[in-house]
Amino acid sequence: MKIDLVTIFPGLLDGPFKESMIKRAVDKGLVEINLVDLRSYTRDRHRQVDDTPYGGGCGMILKPEPLFEAVEDLKGKAGTGNSVVILMTPQGTSFKQEVARRLSGEKHLVIICGRYEGVDERVRSALVDMEISIGDYVLTGGELAAAVIVDSVVRLLPGFLSEEASENESFSGSLLEHPHYTRPPVYRDMEVPEVLLSGNHAKIDRWRREQSLKRTYERRPDLLEHADLTPRDKVFLDTLRNVEDD
Numbered sequence: 001m002k003i004d005l006v007t008i009f010p011g012l013l014d015g016p017f018k019e020s021m022i023k024r025a026v027d028k029g030l031v032e033i034n035l036v037d038l039r040s041y042t043r044d045r046h047r048q049v050d051d052t053p054y055g056g057g058c059g060m061i062l063k064p065e066p067l068f069e070a071v072e073d074l075k076g077k078a079g080t081g082n083s084v085v086i087l088m089t090p091q092g093t094s095f096k097q098e099v100a101r102r103l104s105g106e107k108h109l110v111i112i113c114g115r116y117e118g119v120d121e122r123v124r125s126a127l128v129d130m131e132i133s134i135g136d137y138v139l140t141g142g143e144l145a146a147a148v149i150v151d152s153v154v155r156l157l158p159g160f161l162s163e164e165a166s167e168n169e170s171f172s173g174s175l176l177e178h179p180h181y182t183r184p185p186v187y188r189d190m191e192v193p194e195v196l197l198s199g200n201h202a203k204i205d206r207w208r209r210e211q212s213l214k215r216t217y218e219r220r221p222d223l224l225e226h227a228d229l230t231p232r233d234k235v236f237l238d239t240l241r242n243v244e245d246d
Contacts, residue, residue, distance in 0.1 A: 001106065001157060002032045004074045005146050006067070007113040008049055010035040012143040022154055030157045033150065036074065041066040050116055059117030067112065067123050074110050083108040085129045086149070088142030089118065092131030095149065099132070103149075104156035111149060113142035174227035176220060178211040210236055 005013055017023065017033050025031050039047040043065075050060040075083045084106050093099070103109060112119070112128070124131070134145045155161060181192040195207045213233055216223050217240050224237070 001030070001104075001109070001154075002034070002078055002080075003109045003111065003150055003154075004034045004036050004078075005111045005113060005143075005150070006036045006038050006070050006074075007141075007143055007146075008038045008115060009113075009141065009143060010037050012141075013147060016147045017150070021160070022151060025154050025157065025160050028159065030159050031154050033154075036070060038062075038066050038070055041070040041073070053117065057117075061117055062115060062119040062123070064120040064122045067119065068127060071110055071112070071127055075108075078108040080107040082106070083110055085110045085112065085127060087112045087114060087119065087124060087128040087131045088133075088145045088149070089114050089131050090133050090136075090138050092133040095132050095134050095152070097152075100149075100152040101156055103153045109153070111142075111146045113146050115141045174216075174223045175212045176216045176223070178208040178215065209233070213237060214240060 007013060013035050017026065022033075026033060038049050042049060048063070049066050050062050053059070053061050071085055084103065086103075086109060088111065112123075132145075132149065134148050139145060181196055185192045185197060193207065195203050198204070213236055216227070217237060227233075229237070
């Protein structure tokens with residue numbers, strides 16, 4: 001996969017991709033991440049990327065010319081013939097795990113980091129394939145949000161995580177992940193659940209499944225609507241509801 005991030009502040013993104021497992025993915029050749037300075041696609045001596053809005057109003061708007069030229073150039077260099085252009089904006093669709101999984105199957109992503117009051121509408125209507133938001137709040141720019149997208153997508157690439165780790169994490173199968181414990185078995189009078197020390201893998205798997213269901217029911221019951229539930233899962237959830245009613 002190749003990911004191009006178009007920004008006027010590339011320094012904001014220089015650090016996150018040079019640490020931890022993302023760096024390892026880059027080193028292994030699983031992904032190529034490029035920080036693209038939008039100002040390099042300007043043609044005036046001031047390297048202007050923004051201008052005042054027509055009709056008046058506060059703030060500045062990112063101009064269409066450098067964004068169109070940047071995206072078109074990056075698409076040509078990628079040579080995949082099928083690039084996905086993403087605009088980071090508070091007006092976008094909420095980012096969810098299924099979106100991350102879909103994007104992880106693409107060969108080339110171009111992520112535009114919005115700034116100021118936003119981008120010229122012609123960019124949104126004629127250049128962008130997807131608009132994404134990471135939450136109902138406003139940041140000073142799209143760079144940090146773009147870093148979240150990259151992290152979430154890259155970790156789903158084949159070879160990044162083991163298949164088991166990927167399948168068992170939160171939001172896989174629309175459920176939150178079960179609790180985790182490690183040594184020591186007792187800490188400050190808090191004990192690890194006995195089933196995890198039993199060595200009975202069938203019981204451990206069932207305990208983990210039930211804890212995942214319970215945690216999802218308590219914290220994100222909306223996820224259960226789309227979860228892949230077995231008849232046994234449904235009985236367990238009914239038990240939780242009955243206890244709550246009592």
